[in-house]
Amino acid sequence: MVATQDALLAQMRRGTLQYCVLSLLADEERYGFDLVRGLAELDGMVTSEGTIYPLLSRLRRDGLVESNWQESPSGPPRRYYRLTNAGRAALDAFRLEWRRFRDAVDHFVERTDER
Amino acid sequence: MSTRADALINEYLDRLEEELADFPSTRRRELVQEISAHIAEARASLENEDEASIRNLLDRMGDPADIAAEAAGPPAAEAPPPPPQQAKTRGSGWDVAALVMLLVGGLILPVVGWFVGVVLLWTSETWSTGEKLLGTLLVPGGLALPLFLLTVGTSANSCGGEVGGPLTCTGGNGAGSAAVTVLVIALFVVPIAVVAYLARRRSQVAAPA
Numbered sequence: 001m002v003a004t005q006d007a008l009l010a011q012m013r014r015g016t017l018q019y020c021v022l023s024l025l026a027d028e029e030r031y032g033f034d035l036v037r038g039l040a041e042l043d044g045m046v047t048s049e050g051t052i053y054p055l056l057s058r059l060r061r062d063g064l065v066e067s068n069w070q071e072s073p074s075g076p077p078r079r080y081y082r083l084t085n086a087g088r089a090a091l092d093a094f095r096l097e098w099r100r101f102r103d104a105v106d107h108f109v110e111r112t113d114e115r
Numbered sequence: 116m117s118t119r120a121d122a123l124i125n126e127y128l129d130r131l132e133e134e135l136a137d138f139p140s141t142r143r144r145e146l147v148q149e150i151s152a153h154i155a156e157a158r159a160s161l162e163n164e165d166e167a168s169i170r171n172l173l174d175r176m177g178d179p180a181d182i183a184a185e186a187a188g189p190p191a192a193e194a195p196p197p198p199p200q201q202a203k204t205r206g207s208g209w210d211v212a213a214l215v216m217l218l219v220g221g222l223i224l225p226v227v228g229w230f231v232g233v234v235l236l237w238t239s240e241t242w243s244t245g246e247k248l249l250g251t252l253l254v255p256g257g258l259a260l261p262l263f264l265l266t267v268g269t270s271a272n273s274c275g276g277e278v279g280g281p282l283t284c285t286g287g288n289g290a291g292s293a294a295v296t297v298l299v300i301a302l303f304v305v306p307i308a309v310v311a312y313l314a315r316r317r318s319q320v321a322a323p324a
Contacts, residue, residue: 032149033156048177050131053149054186057142075156079149 013045018055018064019098020045022083022091025065029082032056056081064090120169124154127173134183146186150176210241210317217250218310221259229256241317253309254302261302 017039024030024038032053039046046052059065064087069077083091128151135143154176161168176182213235220228236242236250254260 033153036153048175048181049153050150050176050179050182051185053146053153054182056149057145057186058188075159076152078152 013047016098017045017052018059019091019094021052021055021059022064022087022094025081025083026088026091029080031070031078031080033078035081059087063087117164119166120158120164123166123169123173124151124158127154127176127179131179131182134179135186138183138186142186146182150182207317209235210239213239214310214314214317216257217313218257218306219259221256222262225259226256229259232257236313241320242313246313246316249309250313254306257306257310258303260306261299264299264302 020039021035024035030038035056036046036049036052039052040049056065056067060067060081063084065081066084067079067081070080072078128147131150132143132147135146138146154172157172157175158164158169161172213232216223216228216232216235218232220230220232222228224231233251237247242250256263
């Protein structure tokens, strides 16, 4: 794969990652390790797990997620993240745009594939 | 083994701490704390804690420099461009005054009135230099010039006629008077057209403001 394509895919992953994080938090609150495991289940989404934490920190400062500490059954307390109303609105807006974008790209890319 | 593992992990966290040195201490502490907790949990779930598995674990965490870069936010190239410099505009009334004076200023106050229009035109930030030149050169004096020529023409060449009415010439040949007629009509039409053009440009430029 050429370098520019690698860079493009990295940018796409980077741009969409925060919405994947918001999606994972849509139904339940999660703590960092749990969240990273959830993302890592899908191949290609997270290349370095540590970079999720600055992202979570930014989402929190932007008011899209909020966090609180909860005791853990094993080890020290954990910081749990959950979606705020603003986060839910951002996620809903992204879903709409993403579907349109995905369908438009699929329309061309998938059709070429079938020929 | 656990001392070797501890050493590797501490080394990693020290490097992270260093990479985050420029961040406010609360953010640095939060990130180091979260990542250190992540490493501890990943380590606890290792089946076999040997040096290779610890190194793999730390590799999966990623280079501390990458984490710091992510914390610093998107690269500068992605940052939104600075808002366009808001043109410092005078009240739009000045622009209207410029156009009015260019066209009929010379009629209100001979020569000076048109000059007032030119000054207002050139001190405005609405139009480009080319448009200002256009407004100045087409036609100096505005409507005062053709009217002036009409009056002069009437006495010197015995060309008569009411303003806006047919020109009648008693001197010169027919072709000459026809040329004069065309010239005078052009001198009426051109400044009106130029001012109309400048007015349209102004409304295009001023629309967002």
